[in-house]
Amino acid sequence: LRVGTRVFPSSAPNYVGYLISFSAKAAPAVEIYGASKQSYIQDLVVDDQGRLYAGGIAHGTVTFGGALSKHVTGSHQEAFVLALDGSAKARWLRTYDGSQNYQMHALSWHATTGLAAGGLYRTNAPASFGQLSLPASVPYDDPFVLGLSSAGSETWVYGIDAQGFSTVFAVAHRADGGVCVTGQVDGAVTLGAQTVPSEGGKDIFVAALDGKGKPLWWRRFGAAGNDHGLAAVALGNDCVFAGKLSGSADLGS
8 A cells, every 4th residue: 555655565365444634735644554354444533623533343453553552353353443633543442342243334423422333243142332231133233323422431322133134334413412323124123012024135224313322213114125224414403314225115205
């Protein structure tokens, strides 16, 4: 990898995460996060003080730089959130792991309620997120959304009891601090006392949570094949979602 005048060695056969910052008058600043297995950054957000947060997947021995020089995962993927200053130097790191894979796919920031981070987890024991937890999910991947403060403290967690490969792909904060969420669910989904059946294949889900992670509403859409909810933005307190449908689907009215 060549960035400006700096050249970084090959990572083959593994993926590595990287951050490159550009300014109008300066050369690019680069941080490389090396790994002994496949590791990568999935999303990046900035807070109201210009500090960065990166979310992604770590596997093997991962070098994050600075005081967080090395982190060694177990035999499975871990989800991580890495906090950085405005120069992309590491401030703190939170990792989440269990008996099987965890992945972090999406981040969003709100000045009042902090970070929201979404992804999937699979574990045959209760899933720990700091002092918070969700039920075991094995043999399935279950979606989650996690609230974090700017200092890295877990404030709330919300999970969906699904089947097959199910995950959060995008999160976005509403003006009131609530969170718009979208992703993919497979098979029947349990929401409290209600079970929502599949529309066929993997379906899109969209949801809104309040600023403490409590669900406000939840919808599921799908065609006969595999569908994906891939993007979310908030317009005030309204949620707007985008994704991919495999065919005709009833999106309501």
